Structure formats: C-alpha cells, structure tokens
Amino acid sequence: MILGWNVERTAKLIVLWGDGLSAALIAQRLGRTTRNAVIGKINRLKLPRRKTSQSRPQKRSTRMTIPTPKPAVIFTTHADDLKIPLQQRLTFEQTRPGLCKFPVGAVHDPDFCFCGAACTGIYCDDHAERCYNRTSRR
Numbered sequence: 001m002i003l004g005w006n007v008e009r010t011a012k013l014i015v016l017w018g019d020g021l022s023a024a025l026i027a028q029r030l031g032r033t034t035r036n037a038v039i040g041k042i043n044r045l046k047l048p049r050r051k052t053s054q055s056r057p058q059k060r061s062t063r064m065t066i067p068t069p070k071p072a073v074i075f076t077t078h079a080d081d082l083k084i085p086l087q088q089r090l091t092f093e094q095t096r097p098g099l100c101k102f103p104v105g106a107v108h109d110p111d112f113c114f115c116g117a118a119c120t121g122i123y124c125d126d127h128a129e130r131c132y133n134r135t136s137r138r
Helices: 007-018 023-030 035-045 079-083 125-131
Strands: none
Touching: 007 023, 007 035, 023 035
C-alpha cells in the first residue's frame, strides 16, 4: 500500500533529494512508496534535476557528413533474352496463366517486356533454370 504525501513525508523527500540520494533509495527510506511515486512527486514539486552521469554516451558533433552515393544498379539483358521473338514478348497487361512471366530488361526502359513463352509454371524451362538454384540432394 502506498501512503499519501503529507507534510512530513514531503519535507523528508526534499531533504533526501537535496542530500543526493536516488529516487529508489528515497522510496526505501520513506517506506511504503515506490520509486516512480517519488519521481512523480519530485517533478510536481519542481525540484532541480540532477546532473547526468558520465556513463552516458557523449553527444555527437552536430557537423553533418555528406553520405557517399551508392553505385547505380546496372541492368543488363541476357544474350538469350535478345533471341525472344517480338511477337512472343508481352506487356504486363498481356500476361496470363500458361505464359512465361520472366521480366526482360529494366522496368524503367521502354523496351521492357515479359518472355511470353508457353510454360506450365511461372517461367518457361529456360528461365526457370536461370532463376532457381537447384542443388543436388546428398
């Protein structure tokens, strides 16, 4: 049970705080109160805050550093992808089940398309072989 803050307890809190005791030690000395209750009362009484200990990390300098730019990602088209017939190439809107959805080129390029070859999965056999890392079983 937490006791209320009467005049004697408040005066003792002020003296103990002035002596430099921590909120946890003050709570122990007062008895039947918590560290958080002591901290709340200290804040409501607007007692001066303590200096921060030196164990805290030092403040970083306010000098700004310019981040180094990341190298641009360069998309290259695989030589086999250039052999895809033009009538087989699809736009996103033309993709449907049973046609290879392997992207050819970079998305932002005007020549970007999908393979469009007949397949049973997401990719045709040629592109599935390039996409999936098939490891041999031991």
